[in-house]
Amino acid sequence: xxxxxxxxxxxxxxxxxxxxxxxxxxxxxxxxxxxxxxxxxxxxxxxxxxxxxxxxxxxxxxxxxxxxxxxxxxxxxxxxxxxxxxxxxxxxxxxxxxxxxxxxxxxxxxxxxxxxxxxxxxxxxxxxxxxxxxxxxxxxxxxxxxxxxxxxxxxxxxxxxxxxxxxxxxxxxxxxxxxxxxxxxxxxxxxxxxxxxxxxxxxxxxxxxxxxxxxxxxxxxxxxxxxxxxxxxxxxxxxxxxxxxxxxxxxxxxxxxxxxxxxxxxxxxxxxxxxxxxxxx
Amino acid sequence: xxxxxxxxxxxxxxxxxxxxxxxxxxxxxxxxxxxxxxxxxxxxxxxxxxxxxxxxxxxxxxxxxxxxxxxxxxxxxxxxxxxxxxxxxxxxxxxxxxxxxxxxxxxxxxxxxxxxxxxxxxxxxxxxxxxxxxxxxxxxxxxxxxxxxxxxxxxxxx
Numbered sequence: 001x002x003x004x005x006x007x008x009x010x011x012x013x014x015x016x017x018x019x020x021x022x023x024x025x026x027x028x029x030x031x032x033x034x035x036x037x038x039x040x041x042x043x044x045x046x047x048x049x050x051x052x053x054x055x056x057x058x059x060x061x062x063x064x065x066x067x068x069x070x071x072x073x074x075x076x077x078x079x080x081x082x083x084x085x086x087x088x089x090x091x092x093x094x095x096x097x098x099x100x101x102x103x104x105x106x107x108x109x110x111x112x113x114x115x116x117x118x119x120x121x122x123x124x125x126x127x128x129x130x131x132x133x134x135x136x137x138x139x140x141x142x143x144x145x146x147x148x149x150x151x152x153x154x155x156x157x158x159x160x161x162x163x164x165x166x167x168x169x170x171x172x173x174x175x176x177x178x179x180x181x182x183x184x185x186x187x188x189x190x191x192x193x194x195x196x197x198x199x200x201x202x203x204x205x206x207x208x209x210x211x212x213x214x215x216x217x218x219x220x221x222x223x224x225x226x227x228x229x230x231x232x233x234x235x236x237x238x239x240x241x242x243x244x245x246x247x248x249x250x251x252x253x254x255x256x257x258x259x260x261x262x263x264x265x266x267x268x269x270x271x272x273x274x275x276x277x278x279x280x281x
Numbered sequence: 282x283x284x285x286x287x288x289x290x291x292x293x294x295x296x297x298x299x300x301x302x303x304x305x306x307x308x309x310x311x312x313x314x315x316x317x318x319x320x321x322x323x324x325x326x327x328x329x330x331x332x333x334x335x336x337x338x339x340x341x342x343x344x345x346x347x348x349x350x351x352x353x354x355x356x357x358x359x360x361x362x363x364x365x366x367x368x369x370x371x372x373x374x375x376x377x378x379x380x381x382x383x384x385x386x387x388x389x390x391x392x393x394x395x396x397x398x399x400x401x402x403x404x405x406x407x408x409x410x411x412x413x414x415x416x417x418x419x420x421x422x423x424x425x426x427x428x429x430x431x432x433x434x435x436x437x438x439x
Contacts, residue, residue: 033327
């Protein structure tokens with residue numbers, strides 16, 4: 001039986017035809033295997049740099065004074081400036097959050113400065129807690145409806161700020177919160193500060209009592225111009241612009257002009273994103 | 282760095298390519314799939330040359346990688362096969378009846394049983410080597426071989 005089996009398996013195996021390309025296939029695989037090994041050993045040092053960066057981020061996370069020390073570089077050479085206050089990264093099964101929060105510094109009125117900073121800090125901590133709790137709810141809902149816990153993709157959340165204008169007279173910056181899942185989680189905060197009088201800049205303070213009418217006229221004119229140019233966001237009917245609100249969001253651009261911002265969905269279909277209108281002073 | 286081990290692996294794959302291909306084909310039953318599995322196994326083997334501790338076991342070590350690739354591929358394809366009932370292969374003319382019986386006997390074995398028969402009687406491996414190649418313990422290999430033989434005998438005695 002033993003010998004017969006040997007003979008038969010040999011026969012069986014040798015009846016399997018050898019394809020012509022077998023030799024080529026093996027030679028190519030050997031080449032590829034060797035090349036990819038070299039690549040791996042080349043990438044290894046890079047991976048340790050990445051690890052070091054992670055540790056650095058970790059250190060920032062642990063100690064806020066360290067974060068402040070590490071990032072207190074002026075953005076523009078004037079006295080008043082925007083600094084990074086808190087910087088951290090956190091990963092859980094529900095979310096991956098990257099946070100960089102701003103503080104203002106160097107204002108001539110330190111109590112006003114403190115008030116603004118406290119307001120920013122309180123607001124952002126609230127937002128962070130809110131969205132973290134929301135993603136955890138989303139994850140629980142995902143599991144409750146039969147999803148496997150390991151299949152839940154953590155929501156990527158970013159809180160960041162962007163300086164728009166920093167002159168001797170004005171400071172304008174925005175804080176954005178974005179999430180990888182729902183656009184509804186996105187949010188932008190606007191801060192415009194008059195450095196001379198230490199107060200918030202309002203559209204009224206720029207355009208006077210009739211600011212709503214002035215700005216509405218400016219926006220209507222620009223929408224007409226965009227329509228004429230064939231901008232699809234304004235061509236189809238549906239949503240349309242009527243008036244700005246007294247609490248209209250805006251920032252001040254490099255040129256020093258206010259830019260009115262309408263969030264996604266506000267005056268156009270959501271697909272066209274937020275809309276911006278610069279209104280000259 | 283591992284150039285010596287890599288050379289050993291590359292030489293093994295190159296010198297035994299026909300046997301390796303046939304093993305993969307026997308497992309998967311398809312030319313393209315067998316070529317792919319062998320190609321992937323060769324690449325992984327070279328990339329993980331580090332994990333080959335004892336060069337004298339290069340052969341069983343390589344078989345193990347190849348068989349793992351084949352098993353994974355087979356599982357994927359079996360799910361697909363269930364949706365597409367496969368046709369019976371026609372018997373070719375000119376082959377001796379007994380050979381056909383034995384061949385069909387081997388083909389009728391499950392892949393698990395077939396591989397132990399091939400490694401034992403075609404590759405002439407010892408039980409301990411088969412155990413290494415399959416990542417199973419020796420008693421499992423022994424019982425698989427005897428189960429496979431039992432099935433073959435039953436078929437031959439019909």
